[in-house]
Amino acid sequence: MKKVLVISNMYPTEEHLAYGIFVKNQVEQLEAEGIETLLAVNTNPATGKKNVLLKYAKWALNVGKVFRANKHDIGLTHSHYVFPSGLFSYYLKQRHNIPYIVTAHGGDINKMAKKSGRIRDLTEKILQNADHVIAVGEELAQTIQQDFRVGKDRITVMSMGIDRTVFAEAPNKAEAAQKLGMDPTKINFLFVGNIIREKGVAELIKAFKKLNSSQPSKAELYCVGSTKDVNFTTQVKELAVGEPGIHFIEPMPQQELSAYFKAANVFVLPSYIEGLGLVALEAMSCGTPVIASDVGGLHYLLADEAGVLVPPKDEILLYNVLAKVVQDCGLQVNEAQVEELLQIHDAKTIITRLIALYGNYSK
Structure with a gap:
């Protein structure tokens, strides 16, 4: 299998330990199973319109840079959060015919897609053009199927998983x-x-x-x-x-x-x-x-x-x-x-x- 380009608008650092930690955990678990991954992620949690525009512009440049350096080795992109992350996967599929999977985590569907008609339309376009959609919960999968007209056969309900070696019961x-x-x-x-x-x-x-x-x-x-x-x-x-x-x-x-x-x-x-x-x-x-x-x-x-x-x-x-x-x-x-x-x-x-x-x- 070729490399998987993981795209996420949330990814943790030492300064921001909890910021998308579930994405990092999954990447490390994939690597442990022999799946080679490439990262094109945003690690900056700053809010405010100006900060968001700046950090997303920087992130977009990084996505392009990582893809150009590895485009012959990439067999698939996997985006976490439909919008904005999935927009990069959608673009790479349209421009370079790279298939993509997108994971919907909840806020991207229940909150982000409701911010404007344009974001909702882009969310629908990303979902409908994805080769497969992962929804972390049952209700989320139903919403994607009904509200964004994605076929049930193209949606898998699958959480990010828990590491039971880390999260284990104490003896006392x-x-x-x-x-x-x-x-x-x-x-x-x-x-x-x-x-x-x-x-x-x-x-x-x-x-x-x-x-x-x-x-x-x-x-x-x-x-x-x-x-x-x-x-x-x-x-x-x-x-x-x-x-x-x-x-x-x-x-x-x-x-x-x-x-x-x-x-x-x-x-x-x-x-x-x-x-x-x-x-x-x-x-x-x-x-x-x-x-x-x-x-x-x-x-x-x-x-x-x-x-x-x-x-x-x-x-x-x-x-x-x-x-x-x-x-x-x-x-x-x-x-x-x-x-x-x-x-x-x-x-x-x-x-x-x-x-x-x-x-x-x-x-």
Whole structure:
């Protein structure tokens, strides 16, 4: 098989560890299986119209440079995020007849495509001209099929996969908590994700404050994530002022992050939208049950009592669930269903399926 050119508008660096880390993980897993990859990625998370224009212009030049230097060795491009990444794959197919696969992650369909009619049209064009489309969740696949008129036979539902050697259950959760300075006699709730409005962080803080007033000193909340919007992060931290049980922690390498998943009693993901919710699977893999919003891929992921689903944007109902967890001293889930999910989403399984797809479409 020829080389695969991986194109992504998100890719991590030492300064921005969580920025598209799932793409980097998949690239490394592909390389470990003998698939040669080339990278044409954006590593700059800067926001603001001017910054976005500048970083994407630089990224476009890099895509062209990498392709020209390796064009005879490239058999396929794989773009992560339909727009803007897929636009490069579409262009290379039109101009150089290079086949492409595009992975839709959720925000590109549920948010980006709704920004303007032009972006929506480009998103549809990219999807319809792709040799194959990967959707990270069931609901996302249905949206692509129905709203963007892509045939069901050209869509595969496949997450980015979880490395179960990294995200594994601790032999003793109480000891794991103590190592991180958590109080194992309390219920330790964990959130991992960008500190942005769409992740439901404000509602989580409000729900936890209510919990702390009704059942003081029985729980702690740990929020691990990076700042994308300084104003919003400031607002969220102001909400938490005077609440000693709320802790904000900066992003960290996944080996360190897994320690928090192992130590926490319950993981909470109250997102407004979510293509799949890979972090929920990472928590499950560490033996930590999940409470999450009933949206997107999470609706399917936590079905059959694999976790607890709550309506998005509702701090009162979220509080009720948190309070019940504290009252019950934990959260019980369907462990057999969780294990079945973990096997389906195991990175080894995912990479085997992805390589098979590459073989079907590579030149």
